Amino acid sequence: MSEQQKASSGAAGRQRPAAGVIYAVAVALVFLPVYEWLANAVPFYADPYDISTAVFNLPGRLLALVGFVLMFYQFVLGIRIPAFERVFKRATNLRRHQTLGKIGFVLILLHGVSMLAYDWALAGRFLFDTYRVIGMVALALLIVAVMAAWQYKALKLSRRVWKPVHMLGYVVFPLGFLHARTLGTELATSWAVNALFSTLFALYCVLVVYRIYTATSAATARR
Numbered sequence: 001m002s003e004q005q006k007a008s009s010g011a012a013g014r015q016r017p018a019a020g021v022i023y024a025v026a027v028a029l030v031f032l033p034v035y036e037w038l039a040n041a042v043p044f045y046a047d048p049y050d051i052s053t054a055v056f057n058l059p060g061r062l063l064a065l066v067g068f069v070l071m072f073y074q075f076v077l078g079i080r081i082p083a084f085e086r087v088f089k090r091a092t093n094l095r096r097h098q099t100l101g102k103i104g105f106v107l108i109l110l111h112g113v114s115m116l117a118y119d120w121a122l123a124g125r126f127l128f129d130t131y132r133v134i135g136m137v138a139l140a141l142l143i144v145a146v147m148a149a150w151q152y153k154a155l156k157l158s159r160r161v162w163k164p165v166h167m168l169g170y171v172v173f174p175l176g177f178l179h180a181r182t183l184g185t186e187l188a189t190s191w192a193v194n195a196l197f198s199t200l201f202a203l204y205c206v207l208v209v210y211r212i213y214t215a216t217s218a219a220t221a222r223r
């Protein structure tokens with residue numbers, strides 16, 4: 001690998017061990033809920049008693065669990081965190097923010113569709129209890145937040161418009177957390193998934209405070 005290639009790769013040579021640890025943690029955080037989901041899904045699929053659960057509910061839960069963790073990563077990748085930028089360049093973080101953000105969005109969108117289909121299959125109609133509606137509102141806001149940034153050219157949105165709209169993502173995450181804590185089977189049956197999602201939510205709160213602090217300091221410095 002040439003010096004130029006090394007410089008343009010995600011992690012500088014000196015920071016490779018830190019980058020390796022971050023990758024390992026990032027993958028483990030996705031696999032933990034998948035593992036716990038398997039613990040519920042394998043016995044069910046070994047002896048499925050209900051087609052709607054097999055086709056809509058279980059796949060929908062898996063999509064949500066992975067999508068939620070990916071969504072948390074968007075805050076880490078999108079916010080400028082000096083310690084993180086010493087390991088990965090800003091441009092690398094933004095590229096990953098865009099790619100993982102799109103994947104997470106599609107997973108959560110498919111989760112919403114699967115769960116609506118599940119309710120329809122079971123009850124013959126959509127259900128509108130409080131925590132489902134919170135999920136629906138979160139999904140609607142997520143669609144707006146993601147599309148504004150993803151399709152800003154097609155939608156002819158200037159940066160002054162799409163950026164604030166994209167900030168709706170900050171509202172979606174706590175709504176998604178509340179929704180998952182109250183409805184989710186894996187969150188209810190696995191203390192590990194519950195602890196992981198609660199920790200991600202606590203870290204999200206820390207990141208929001210840090211983001212507000214950096215934004216207000218920058219505004220004060222400009223004055």
Ligand code: HEM
Pocket residue numbers: 057061062064065068108111112113115116132135136137138139142172173175176177179180183184185186187188
């Ligand atoms: C139309 C919109 C949505 C509907 C109808 C919906 C419905 C549901 C339902 C019924 C459950 C419980 C599934 C079960 O355990 O049996 C659930 C769980 C969950 N939802 Fe949603 N949801 C929607 C949107 C969202 C959004 C936008 C997010 C994330 C931001 C999200 C994240 C989750 C998570 C993480 C779980 C927990 C999965 C588990 O523990 O197994 N949902 N959703």
